[in-house]
Amino acid sequence: MTAFRLERTVAYGTAEAWRRVTDWRAHAALMPWTALTSVVPEPPGPGTVFTVRTGVGRAGFDDPMEIVEWSPPSGAGPGRFRLVKRGRVIRGWAVVEVRPEGSGSVVVWTEEARLRGVPGRLSARVGRVLFGRALDALLRNAG
Numbered sequence: 001m002t003a004f005r006l007e008r009t010v011a012y013g014t015a016e017a018w019r020r021v022t023d024w025r026a027h028a029a030l031m032p033w034t035a036l037t038s039v040v041p042e043p044p045g046p047g048t049v050f051t052v053r054t055g056v057g058r059a060g061f062d063d064p065m066e067i068v069e070w071s072p073p074s075g076a077g078p079g080r081f082r083l084v085k086r087g088r089v090i091r092g093w094a095v096v097e098v099r100p101e102g103s104g105s106v107v108v109w110t111e112e113a114r115l116r117g118v119p120g121r122l123s124a125r126v127g128r129v130l131f132g133r134a135l136d137a138l139l140r141n142a143g
Helices: 014-021 024-030 120-140
Strands: 004-010 034-036 049-056 059-071 079-086 090-101 104-115
Touching: 004 120, 014 090, 014 104, 014 120, 024 049, 024 120, 059 090, 104 120
Parallel strands: none
Antiparallel strands: 004 104, 034 049, 049 059, 059 079, 079 090, 090 104
């Protein structure tokens, strides 16, 4: 099990950064091998469960996740959420933090995912690349 950490600085505030990193449909759209298959209620919070289908064609698996911590930024304060991956193929967790920095904000994404049958270091290396690209796109796009 190997965690990876991504950190990005953006020119806009924590509320906008939070909105972008919690746009679940945008996450799925940025990864063409995934699809959000359940509705995420608004507002999400601890106990919210949603499922992403990962695969190509008929070959795939469900990746259920549960939000176990949810603390949106308030005023100039930071925000943080934690989700747990509870699938049979992918297990692990992710923590995303958004904090103010000067006139902008910093987004920190830390994740540890165990993909059944794949060594932890390889999972972390692939995750860093895939999620890094997705995070960059989420924070770049006007949404």
